[in-house]
Amino acid sequence: MPITLSPRQRQHLKGLAHPLEPVVHVGAAGVSEAVVRVLGETLLRHELIKVKLPKLDDASAREALANEITLASGAALVQLLGRVLILYTPRAKDLPGKPRIQLPAA
Template identity: 45%
Template sequence: MSNKTLSNADIKHLKGIGHHLNPVVIIGGNGLTDTVIEEIARALNDHELIKVKIPAGSKDEREAVAEQIAEATGSTLINSIGRVVLLLRENPEANPKLSNLVRFG
């Protein structure tokens, strides 16, 4: 599954996996800091598919934060519901014991 060629079936499958995940990073009051970006990037390396809880705000503000995260980490925004975003960045060398794509795929 390349980031550019996600079909509707791929997205539906990823959403199904994501449904069972808990957010691995929660962005606090300081917002999107370099440290938070690094932590999200590390989590993507380990797990490939992750949920991130973003700060409260208007729908437009939440969408902007989600897009900033995806751009800063080189990931694909799969889904966004309320304050939770689902991100994908495939790692061909991911640890099968940590990768949500391998464990739940």
């Protein structure tokens, strides 16, 4: 089931992501099995990440790539700004430890 965020929650996550650096870089080859695996592992550890997209001439191609990454990772799209994509996945309840990010009420 896809994660849905309210505008208030999305704004909160944008503020938390502002100081972060991209931890996953997608190359010119696009979304491969290795990229999806790394995205999953990184989202499990961090919950909120930035992804750097390759240089594309067309904004619609960038949006299509962002949607493909979002669907493949199962994360919520927080923001796509230029070549930087912000993704969020809440920590699974069966993992040890509490979620690091507490979202405001919708």
